[in-house]
Amino acid sequence: MNQKQMVYSLISTLLQYPEVEWKSQINEVWEEVGQIPDKEIREPLGKFLTYLEDTPYEELCENYVYTFDFYEKTTLYLTHKVFKDNRERGEILVQLRQEFYKAGLEFLSDELPDYLPLILEFAAIAPEEQSERILRLHKRSIDSLQLELQGINSPYRYLIAACMENMVLKDENENEKVS
Secondary structure, three states: OOHHHHHHHHHHHHOOOOOOHHHHOHHHHHHHHHOOOOHHHHHHHHHHHHHHHHOOHHHHHHHHHHHHOOOHHHOOEOOHHHHOOOHHHHHHHHHHHHHHHHOOOOOOOOOOOOEHHHHHHHHHHOOHHHHHHHHHHHHHHHHHHHHHHHHOOOOHHHHHHHHHHHOOEEOOOOOOEEO
């Protein structure tokens, strides 16, 4: 796993419902983050880890639910904001699942394939070409999520900022980097 994949994997984990074990493993995560040479990725991850350390577990859970379950604009299901629950969304979800299979990856998850932590886990283990294609498909939704999280001053904005910084994608037409 290269550094880019490690960052996706870490963010994928931290964007899921908080686990009690996170508090006991925080030193190991700090060490991992400290090894990231890119300051634009390392600093927001550090801010989020500080939030994890300073916040009681019950409050972490409440904040997570409030942020991602009760506020539709910050849902982690990236196609929901665009398609809601209509038929088009179903077709997009099927296509996305097929992209995962094409890359030779099969997830043992009940989550829908547009769930951002699942997409990031895919990016952490898929060949770079496939992960870039999936991330490119969802970039606008991730940008929107970042803006919404900033707007409500959520600590999860730090994870999305690090994710966006990690997402240096090549433009298919110009072969340049875009973010």
